[in-house]
Amino acid sequence: MTDALILHEDPRSGNCYKIKLTAALLGLTLEIRQYDILKGETRTPEFTAHINAHGRIPVLQVGERFLPESNAACWYLAEGSRLVPEDRFARAEMLRWMFFEQYSHEPNIATLRFWFQYVGEANLTQQQRGQITLKRIAGQDALQLMDEHLASRQWMAGGAISLADIVLYPYTHVAEAGGFALEDFGNICGWIKRVEMTAGFIPMD
Amino acid sequence: MTDALILHEDPRSGNCYKIKLTAALLGLTLEIRQYDILKGETRTPEFTAHINAHGRIPVLQVGERFLPESNAACWYLAEGSRLVPEDRFARAEMLRWMFFEQYSHEPNIATLRFWFQYVGEANLTQQQRGQITLKRIAGQDALQLMDEHLASRQWMAGGAISLADIVLYPYTHVAEAGGFALEDFGNICGWIKRVEMTAGFIPMD
Numbered sequence: 210m211t212d213a214l215i216l217h218e219d220p221r222s223g224n225c226y227k228i229k230l231t232a233a234l235l236g237l238t239l240e241i242r243q244y245d246i247l248k249g250e251t252r253t254p255e256f257t258a259h260i261n262a263h264g265r266i267p268v269l270q271v272g273e274r275f276l277p278e279s280n281a282a283c284w285y286l287a288e289g290s291r292l293v294p295e296d297r298f299a300r301a302e303m304l305r306w307m308f309f310e311q312y313s314h315e316p317n318i319a320t321l322r323f324w325f326q327y328v329g330e331a332n333l334t335q336q337q338r339g340q341i342t343l344k345r346i347a348g349q350d351a352l353q354l355m356d357e358h359l360a361s362r363q364w365m366a367g368g369a370i371s372l373a374d375i376v377l378y379p380y381t382h383v384a385e386a387g388g389f390a391l392e393d394f395g396n397i398c399g400w401i402k403r404v405e406m407t408a409g410f411i412p413m414d
Numbered sequence: 415m416t417d418a419l420i421l422h423e424d425p426r427s428g429n430c431y432k433i434k435l436t437a438a439l440l441g442l443t444l445e446i447r448q449y450d451i452l453k454g455e456t457r458t459p460e461f462t463a464h465i466n467a468h469g470r471i472p473v474l475q476v477g478e479r480f481l482p483e484s485n486a487a488c489w490y491l492a493e494g495s496r497l498v499p500e501d502r503f504a505r506a507e508m509l510r511w512m513f514f515e516q517y518s519h520e521p522n523i524a525t526l527r528f529w530f531q532y533v534g535e536a537n538l539t540q541q542q543r544g545q546i547t548l549k550r551i552a553g554q555d556a557l558q559l560m561d562e563h564l565a566s567r568q569w570m571a572g573g574a575i576s577l578a579d580i581v582l583y584p585y586t587h588v589a590e591a592g593g594f595a596l597e598d599f600g601n602i603c604g605w606i607k608r609v610e611m612t613a614g615f616i617p618m619d
Contacts, residue, residue, distance in 0.1 A: 278510040285506035301490035305483040311517045339544045
């Protein structure tokens with residue numbers, strides 16, 4: 210890739226960290242532009258006009274082009290690398306867990322962490338409070354499914370670390386900040402250690 | 415592909431229809447196994463033991479292997495075909511809109527349709543009622559973003575129909591069943607017609 214790679218991000222976001230972790234494991238250099246989502250810095254007219262009309266980070270800038278959605282950005286960086294399985298079915302299984310992450314994992318596990326750790330329980334709206342129980346149950350289900358899947362395998366898809374592991378690791382390893390007990394999921398705990406021992410790994414903070 | 419392709423589905427689900435539409439456009443034959451999600455037929459011990467531990471449809475069965483997540487199944491069928499852009503960045507943009515569909519579109523637009531059309535407003539729980547306003551706003555935002563994106567282009571990603579269009583079409587074209595007014599989104603209305611005029615197109619019902 211010859212175009213400069215610029216990541217528009219908030220360092221507290223696990224969705225942004227996914228992309229940095231992918232780049233680190235591949236030895237790619239990202240230029241970083243930071244925004245504070247709690248101060249609305251991704252909702253300014255300038256941001257929505259030039260970076261992302263959806264008003265969200267992360268956005269991966271490739272030369273003059275802009276790519277929102279964290280998992281699409283990871284894919285762009287990693288396509289054709291050892292982080293994407295060569296086998297067609299394993300590649301689709303990797304995507305299966307990446308879609309699971311965005312549909313069943315992140316909206317529950319990451320959102321509760323965001324509410325408790327950054328917004329603060331006292332500042333939650335009535336509507337947010339009303340969703341805590343459902344998100345707790347759905348997040349627990351997601352962790353249970355991952356844990357059962359990892360009972361018979363080392364990695365989420367294929368025979369080696371892939372984007373499926375990279376996109377699930379960020380919000381899983383800090384799930385306790387959202388009130389989930391990782392000690393109940395022994396297979397996940399072992400998998401977290403394997404991700405962290407991978408050559409080139411960088412931590413979230 | 416030499417393995418038999420079997421789709422485990424509920425015909426009312428737009429997520430299942432995506433896969434049938436992908437197969438139709440590619441001239442692939444799917445064997446169909448139907449389940450009634452309202453009767454809990456995907457939550458039986460047999461289903462979770464053999465088809466999908468997550469208890470959900472669709473699941474694409476490829477020989478003896480099982481692939482949950484509708485968008486991963488579409489990818490498996492279409493990889494390497496004209497429904498996936500050849501250009502690396504356009505391919506990542508296609509995935510961007512597929513992740514958008516699962517994170518920002520389906521949980522709002524499809525869920526409201528499911529609640530109003532199949533569960534029935536009178537049967538909604540208090541927690542579901544409490545989410546209607548937020549889902550209405552988020553669904554409206556998702557349609558607005560699509561409409562603006564389509565102001566200057568014919569298709570969601572790349573220069574031709576791709577999986578991005580195929581996975582966004584099902585719940586968009588029936589959004590009115592969830593209370594959204596498609597007439598407010600002229601670019602989406604034109605795009606719906608283009609999808610429906612594509613050679614090989616099959617309707618949802």
